[in-house]
Amino acid sequence: MTDESLDNPVALVCESCGMPLNKNISSALDNRYCIHCQNQQTGELKNFEQVRASSIQATITLLGKTPQEAEMMADQMMPTLPRWQNKTRNI
Numbered sequence: 001m002t003d004e005s006l007d008n009p010v011a012l013v014c015e016s017c018g019m020p021l022n023k024n025i026s027s028a029l030d031n032r033y034c035i036h037c038q039n040q041q042t043g044e045l046k047n048f049e050q051v052r053a054s055s056i057q058a059t060i061t062l063l064g065k066t067p068q069e070a071e072m073m074a075d076q077m078m079p080t081l082p083r084w085q086n087k088t089r090n091i
């Protein structure tokens with residue numbers, strides 16, 4: 001394991017949901033993703049709608065935003081993440 005890289009001050013974010021990664025939530029199977037996006041047993045990744053829904057929920061809960069604000073933030077943020085950039089290019 002490369003614990004040093006996870007302690008690096010450069011802000012890493014999950015390439016799927018944009019959540020800041022630290023060694024507590026970084027996926028053990030793929031360090032581009034967090035444990036919320038990747039199932040730690042199967043390695044399965046949540047799909048776009050699932051990630052979007054949990055991102056909206058987290059924004060409401062953690063940042064106290066309204067559902068409308070949270071949806072807008074998710075729709076602005078998610079297309080900037082590497083995982084979904086590739087996806088939209090390939091469609």
Ligand SMILES: [Zn+2]
Pocket residue numbers: 014015016017018019033034035036037038
């Ligand atoms: Zn994630």
